[in-house]
Amino acid sequence: MASLVCTLQDHQDDVNWCSFSAKLLATCSGDKTVRVYSTRDFSELPFSPLTGHGYSVHCVCFSTCGQFLASCSTDATTVVWSTVTGDIEAVLEHPGRSSVRICALSPDSVHLVSGASDGTLALWDFPSKRLLRTGGVSDTTMVACSFSPCSQIFATGSTYGDLRLWDLDLNQLGAEKNAHDLGVSCCTFAPSILSGQNRQFHPLLCPSYQPSEGLSGQICRSFVPWKLQLLSTLTGQSAPVLCCSFSSDGRLLVSGSVDKSVTIYDANNAVLLHTLTHHERYVTACCFSPVSPLIATGSMDKSVNIWRLEDGCRGTEQKGGKSLPEESAQTSSEGQASASRSKLLVADWSEEDVSEWLVEEGLQGLVDRFKANNMDGSELLRLTKETLASELGIESVGLRAKLLRKVEELKNDSVCSGIPDEFLCPITRELMKEPVIAADGYSYEREAIQIWINTKNRSSPMTNLPLLTTLLTPNHTLKMAISRWKTSH
The missing domain is CATH 1.10.150.50 (Transcription Factor, Ets-1)
Structure with a gap:
């Protein structure tokens, strides 16, 4: 049985990611904040929200000991926080100043990888916060990354649908260039390591993706040196899958989808156990607690649901759930x-x-x-x-x-005040005062897009493609529409 424990509704924009440590839950959002909760009662910590980022926060991850939290953002940085004080320990600026879409810490907390919208990867020495090397793939956006249990290999996925395996020297060990035709949106290694022939390690890897023709699911693959081998395909959802996560013992797999559902699978037998349908919009984030039978799911409805699993999650869904204290x-x-x-x-x-x-x-x-x-x-x-x-x-x-x-x-x-989305600057997510049209055809707040152009090598914030010109055209029609809307409200 999976029962709803509580719903957290503190974010003011889409929830992009969530992550558990042994004692804490961290969530991040398009509202530029990271929020941290105690898993004892899911009360927000005194120093939360963390507000060190200038733009949307895409991903958060804990160090294994839970003492540090890393978050990455459109502002081209990965910020390392202390989970004891909420203070910023380090700000890691991504090479090239491109939007950072994904970050991952190795299980041994020795390395951190950040992936950006220009296809670059940055490998950092986590204890010293020092950049070790860069690599990547051109003309794509890195949106998924996961370390193997041994901390010596990591996988990445991109919007072009490729799934790649890397060592710590950023050498490619293997690549599946067409793993998913509409892009790999998430990938995760199972926490357990299986023994294989010649004592080679075979971590189980599960990438989440955006399917075509109404099919949906994840593809689980095992890593044999220089080769990715398909194990099974899970098709429990009816629309693109945006996130996935293994339980701490590797026996269960949870995924979230554009169809607003959360599915829970028996990972070993590739069997659908349960479907949860409590969110009102796309489910963009999901994760298991490493120490208790809890799942957190985040959505574009701005909420995070906490679920408790019982009896192997083989029962029927409890539609209700205990809400936060009144x-x-x-x-x-x-x-x-x-x-x-x-x-x-x-x-x-x-x-x-x-x-x-x-x-x-x-x-x-x-x-x-x-x-x-x-x-x-x-x-x-x-x-x-x-x-x-x-x-x-x-x-x-x-x-x-x-x-x-x-x-x-x-x-x-x-x-969250009901402002039409087209009135909000895509960069700042604030109501525009001086909207201008850039070469990519999108409208932005003038000051925001000018700063972006000056620091992002003239790339589009929306498409990541080069801007053919830096000319900005005032959008008088949009400005008048915003003015009329402000007057009526």
Whole structure:
């Protein structure tokens, strides 16, 4: 039986990835944040959310000991966090400054691999956070990566549908160039290692993919030096499969799909055990807890569901489930309601509006200081650590961090406020003020796309293809539509 334990609804945009350690659950989202929860009661840790990224966060992974958490983002960085304090331990800038779509830590926590939208791979020495070497495949986007249990081999998958095996010198050990015709969206090694002839290791590898002609599933392969061998094909879902994960003993496999379902398989016998249908949109993330019978699933519905498995997961689905504690849920709801009171017009808030917001957020002690500095909504959105210390004289590091988190949540609230998606800049995911059309045909906030062009070697944020020109054309029609929508709301 698989029963729903609780639903976490703290993210303000699509949930892109989730990962368990022995004691924690980490999730990341298009809202630029990483959130960390205790698996004891799934309460959010005091230092969460982590807000070190400038753009969408695509992947998170724990070190084996659980002391560190790595996250990667469109901002071309992989950030290493302390799970004890929430502090940033290191910021690893990807060579070429291309958007980082995937990151993976080796089981021995010695190496970290990051893969980018330009097809490059970066191998890092994790203890020293030093770049060891780069490699990769041109003209594709790396979106999947997993280390073998022995930590000496890792697999990657790309949007071109290729599945490749690499050693730590970034030599290709094997490649299946047409593993999936519409792209490999995820791949994962089973945690156990099977013995084979001549005492060679045969890790079980399961890539998730986007199928054609209505077929769906995963292909499990075993690694024999220089060769990938098909073991079985799982077809329990009716649409593209976006994520997959093995249980800690390698006996179960979970996957999430565009059809909004979560499937659980007997991995050894390739048998479908259960289908869960609680999410309202695409299931983009899934993972098993390494120490308890729990599964976390994340979705484009902005939620993370926690499931408990019992009796080998062979029963029927429990449609209901224990929700978060009522008091906690109510507090969270009230906080979001106050923060989103004037979501779209924060930049137009008066000084009095800002004062009311501070009181609602429990920061009434700052009201007089903000009034003395004539802080309106526009100034509120521009706050930095430096201005808080120098201009407002806030000496407490904790208070500055708390205020900046609240401001960031205020910005991100626009994502879940019902704004038409075409009004949001694809880079910042914020309401556009000066929309412009780039050479790729997409509209962006002028400042955001200009910064992108200056730092991303003139590649498109949406397609990763070269921009034929850096000319930006004002999108007057879109600007008028945004203005009309703001007035009506």
